[in-house]
Amino acid sequence: QKEVEQNSGPLSVPEGAIASLNCTYSDRGSQSFFWYRQYSGKSPELIMFIYSNGDKEDGRFTAQLNKASQYVSLLIRDSQPSDSATYLCAVNKPDSWGKLQFGAGTQVVVTP
Amino acid sequence: DTGVSQDPRHKITKRGQNVTFRCDPISEHNRLYWYRQTLGQGPEFLTYFQNEAQLEKSRLLSDRFSAERPKGSFSTLEIQRTEQGDSAMYLCASTVEPGIGNSPLHFGNGTRLTVT
Numbered sequence: 001q002k003e004v005e006q007n008s009g010p011l012s013v014p015e016g017a018i019a020s021l022n023c024t025y026s027d028r029g030s031q032s033f034f035w036y037r038q039y040s041g042k043s044p045e046l047i048m049f050i051y052s053n054g055d056k057e058d059g060r061f062t063a064q065l066n067k068a069s070q071y072v073s074l075l076i077r078d079s080q081p082s083d084s085a086t087y088l089c090a091v092n093k094p095d096s097w098g099k100l101q102f103g104a105g106t107q108v109v110v111t112p
Numbered sequence: 113d114t115g116v117s118q119d120p121r122h123k124i125t126k127r128g129q130n131v132t133f134r135c136d137p138i139s140e141h142n143r144l145y146w147y148r149q150t151l152g153q154g155p156e157f158l159t160y161f162q163n164e165a166q167l168e169k170s171r172l173l174s175d176r177f178s179a180e181r182p183k184g185s186f187s188t189l190e191i192q193r194t195e196q197g198d199s200a201m202y203l204c205a206s207t208v209e210p211g212i213g214n215s216p217l218h219f220g221n222g223t224r225l226t227v228t
Contacts (some may be wrong), residue, residue: 043222075175088154097210102154
């Protein structure tokens with residue numbers, strides 16, 4: 001079992017709709033959770049991070065964390081063609097800040 | 113732009129050659145990380161420095177790989193006797209150590225290595 005799992009996609013989303021991405025992790029001790037967006041051929045770009053159970057909103061993005069169920073999700077509201085990218089979920093264990101475990105990413109395609 | 117800077121952006125080399133990459137972190141960041149990303153996968157941790165000290169190395173970092181951060185500022189990653197399996201994007205990131213602030217990692221633009 002991989003430490004961080006994501007559906008590879010592609011997730012096809014009509015423009016203006018909500019994209020919902022899920023990520024599960026295996027280590028219950030994980031404390032910090034991150035979502036990165038990666039365009040083809042480019043490096044990952046941090047878009048959200050969440051440390052506590054519940055929701056965290058930033059613009060059109062909402063991260064949701066449920067530590068009991070060991071999942072973290074990302075919602076993208078009013079999806080735009082520019083949101084088409086691969087979204088990487090990353091998890092940080094305690095006492096190893098910066099040593100992230102990444103999922104393989106979910107490809108999102110927003111169709112006009 | 114005061115983000116993490118990596119050089120070169122692309123490197124094509126023949127199998128068996130040595131290559132060296134450079135990373136300049138954000139100036140006030142004392143932690144520097146190297147990751148590697150292959151096609152279709154998420155980045156994988158290789159090693160990290162706090163100031164000039166290399167504190168951890170992944171098992172992915174074979175003997176052919178060496179990383180340095182001689183003055184606690186920029187870092188270099190050298191791969192000796194490159195193999196085709198070394199072809200990947202090499203990513204650098206920096207942050208401050210925990211306790212000063214749990215600042216998330218921001219990656220540089222990466223160095224894409226192609227070994228022919």
